Amino acid sequence: MAKTTIQVDTGTRDQLAALAAEQGTTMGALLASWAAEHPTCEQREERVRQGREAMRAHTPHALSDEQLDALPNVLERLRALVGDAAA
CATH class of the missing domain: 1.10.1220 (Arc Repressor Mutant)
Structure with missing residues (x-):
């Protein structure tokens, strides 16, 4: 390099x-x-895009970007649920 x-x-x-x-x-x-x-803003946006694509590929009811944007703290809520279930 x-x-x-x-x-x-x-x-x-x-x-x-x-x-x-x-x-x-x-x-x-x-x-x-x-x-x-x-990461830069561009890199974060790319990670979000890739995450949404991966989620859509593995869920039966794919949500649109607009629907995902309307859900506050989705990742934090999912982590809390997983953490509660693991405890």
């Missing part, structure tokens, strides 16, 4: 270097890990 340079103030650079050293890694790996954990 090609590499590039980013410019930050020296205080930020020193903090990144210290954090990377504490974790036994490099600043580049530290930043790559952070970026992987913080």
Whole structure:
């Protein structure tokens, strides 16, 4: 993979270097890990689209995007149900 340079103030650079050293890694790996954990809006939208497609492929009554958008906290409710059933 090609590499590039980013410019930050020296205080930020020193903090990144210290954090990377504490974790036994490099600043580049530290930043790559952070970026992987913080998807862009476009990446989040793609994950939602893929999740909805997967759900529709495995449920007998597929809901439209409009119906899914109207259901607040669907994932949280499902996790709560699964958690309650597992307890």
